[in-house]
Amino acid sequence: MADNTTSNRNSPPPPIEVRDLTMAYGERVIVRDMNFVVPAGEIFIVMGGSGCGKTTLLRHLIGLMAPAKGRVFRDGVDFWALSGAEQDRMKRRSGILFQGGALWSAMTLAENIALPLREFTRYREKEIREICELKLSLVGLAGFGDYYPAAISGGMRKRASLARAMALDPEVLFFDEPSAGLDPVSARRLDELILALRESLGATVVVITHDLASIFAIGGMAIFLDSGSKSIAARGRPRELLDQGSNPALIDFLTRGERHTKLPALRADGSSKI
Numbered sequence: 001m002a003d004n005t006t007s008n009r010n011s012p013p014p015p016i017e018v019r020d021l022t023m024a025y026g027e028r029v030i031v032r033d034m035n036f037v038v039p040a041g042e043i044f045i046v047m048g049g050s051g052c053g054k055t056t057l058l059r060h061l062i063g064l065m066a067p068a069k070g071r072v073f074r075d076g077v078d079f080w081a082l083s084g085a086e087q088d089r090m091k092r093r094s095g096i097l098f099q100g101g102a103l104w105s106a107m108t109l110a111e112n113i114a115l116p117l118r119e120f121t122r123y124r125e126k127e128i129r130e131i132c133e134l135k136l137s138l139v140g141l142a143g144f145g146d147y148y149p150a151a152i153s154g155g156m157r158k159r160a161s162l163a164r165a166m167a168l169d170p171e172v173l174f175f176d177e178p179s180a181g182l183d184p185v186s187a188r189r190l191d192e193l194i195l196a197l198r199e200s201l202g203a204t205v206v207v208i209t210h211d212l213a214s215i216f217a218i219g220g221m222a223i224f225l226d227s228g229s230k231s232i233a234a235r236g237r238p239r240e241l242l243d244q245g246s247n248p249a250l251i252d253f254l255t256r257g258e259r260h261t262k263l264p265a266l267r268a269d270g271s272s273k274i
């Protein structure tokens with residue numbers, strides 16, 4: 001019989017497991033033969049430079065793109081072996097914060113959050129209002145339900161999008177470049193919120209990012225995608241990976257800010273100060 005599950009009698013299956021996954025656009029392979037597990041309650045970081053395949057991997061994990069080869073298991077079940085209706089049900093177990101946030105500008109924050117609740121649940125209006133207020137308070141936006149997206153800051157919009165991503169109490173929360181478009185202070189606030197949500201809700205979180213400050217602040221288990229070798233070139237906690245220093249491409253990636261700040265400043269005449 002084909003092995004379409006990862007179930008094991010002794011322990012529940014992990015929320016996500018990837019086996020021998022090769023991702024490609026047509027003939028063009030992006031990353032090949034990936035294997036990893038995202039354990040329940042972890043913050044899992046997918047990191048790597050521009051164009052290495054982070055967003056492409058996200059699309060595979062949330063069921064928007066089928067593997068060229070290999071399998072993606074959600075809760076121990078081979079996602080792409082499911083029927084369309086079963087896939088749709090499974091997709092609703094993911095909450096996704098996309099890069100742009102993607103709130104509907106003509107709706108208030110509360111209406112934005114209510115949208116998935118109206119579409120996919122049978123809650124009554126009063127319950128929906130209460131859930132919206134609860135989700136907004138979880139992201140530090142209690143009392144902002146009647147505001148329109150244009151009336152609040154970029155950081156607040158991201159947090160409101162996060163409240164909407166959590167509307168259906170997803171089992172896994174995905175963040176696509178959470179710090180993109182934010183000033184450093186708002187970006188760090190969002191990192192802290194991600195950590196707090198993991199602590200308070202025990203959520204499983206997958207963060208796709210190339211932002212070094214986020215990577216070290218969040219500090220969870222990480223995989224490093226390398227476009228040169230088209231593979232997962234390293235895995236582990238970012239600080240430990242840096243200390244081990246075993247993969248040149250990874251060290252290059254993790255120290256790029258440092259190298260820029262350590263470059264000798266040039267005088268107006270082009271000579272160096274040191």
Ligand SMILES: Nc1ncnc2c1ncn2[C@@H]1O[C@H](COP(=O)(O)OP(=O)(O)OP(=O)(O)O)[C@@H](O)[C@H]1O
Binds near residue numbers: 025054055
């Ligand atoms: N729809 C597509 N068709 C063909 N090639 C694509 C498509 N989308 C992305 N690619 C290519 O696949 C590679 C990986 O892209 P992807 O967007 O996953 O990288 P990324 O790591 O998320 O990059 P960035 O950090 O710049 O967003 C890139 O070379 C990109 O040009």
